[in-house]
Amino acid sequence: MPPGNRQMTVGLFGGSFNPPHPGHRLVAETALKRLGLSRIWWIVTPGNPLKDHGILRPLGERVAMARAMASPARMDVTAFEARYKVRFTADMVALVRARRPELRIVWVMGADSMATFHRWQEWQRIAEMVPIAVVDRPGATFAALASPFARRYDFARIPQERASILPYRQAPAWTFLFGPRDATSSTRLRGEAVMPS
Numbered sequence: 001m002p003p004g005n006r007q008m009t010v011g012l013f014g015g016s017f018n019p020p021h022p023g024h025r026l027v028a029e030t031a032l033k034r035l036g037l038s039r040i041w042w043i044v045t046p047g048n049p050l051k052d053h054g055i056l057r058p059l060g061e062r063v064a065m066a067r068a069m070a071s072p073a074r075m076d077v078t079a080f081e082a083r084y085k086v087r088f089t090a091d092m093v094a095l096v097r098a099r100r101p102e103l104r105i106v107w108v109m110g111a112d113s114m115a116t117f118h119r120w121q122e123w124q125r126i127a128e129m130v131p132i133a134v135v136d137r138p139g140a141t142f143a144a145l146a147s148p149f150a151r152r153y154d155f156a157r158i159p160q161e162r163a164s165i166l167p168y169r170q171a172p173a174w175t176f177l178f179g180p181r182d183a184t185s186s187t188r189l190r191g192e193a194v195m196p197s
């Protein structure tokens with residue numbers, strides 16, 4: 001787990017990154033800037049519990065590619081979920097809370113993830129443990145804002161103009177950051193055979 005101190009606000013940005021792409025970098029940059037974060041951690045999952053793992057590149061390769069895509073200035077790339085044998089985001093967030101109680105953390109995800117968030121293990125526990133920032137993604141805006149998560153936690157939404165207070169808010173609290181957007185996806189890149197075999 002990357003280091004941190006009491007003053008730090010940290011975005012937790014989980015992903016398969018299979019492969020990482022400019023859309024991921026835009027999400028990380030948007031969260032850093034709009035939430036005023038000290039750092040953002042790209043947390044490379046050993047495998048999304050909801051996805052087919054057959055097409056996953058090895059974890060070490062995805063970490064190396066994510067390091068090449070992330071900006072070294074305020075971004076860390078880590079794969080501590082594998083080391084701690086944690087599969088679910090709820091358990092990962094609880095682990096960070098337990099090991100780094102001094103950090104102010106925010107879970108960061110794209111609008112497509114928000115649209116299916118209610119299918120995640122203990123999704124309401126996640127929402128009540130950590131503030132959440134959602135970055136818009138082409139094609140996913142409506143599904144995200146009409147999702148069970150958005151409806152269940154409508155009372156806890158913070159307007160994007162006030163997103164910089166999110167790291168200091170008690171969960172449940174979330175914000176939706178509209179634009180700029182990037183339409184890149186790992187699926188499309190794999191289809192275009194951009195990755196060397």
Ligand SMILES: Nc1ncnc2c1ncn2[C@@H]1O[C@H](COP(=O)(O)OP(=O)(O)OP(=O)(O)O)[C@@H](O)[C@H]1O
Nearest residue numbers: 015016017023109110113136137182184185186187
């Ligand atoms: N272009 C994008 N715009 C906004 N969010 C994105 C974008 N690409 C990925 N994300 C978000 O980044 C996180 C990690 O995504 P992931 O690694 O699954 O990339 P992906 O392009 O969605 O992959 P795949 O096409 O294989 O599903 C998720 O929260 C996802 O919503």
Ligand SMILES: O=C(O)c1ccc[n+]([C@@H]2O[C@H](COP(=O)([O-])O)[C@@H](O)[C@H]2O)c1
Nearest residue numbers: 014015016045048050088089090120121
């Ligand atoms: O905990 C869950 O049930 C869960 C279900 C789906 C996705 N996630 C997490 O969401 C993040 C994004 O996953 P992905 O595959 O869309 O890049 C990654 O950190 C996954 O571990 C977590």
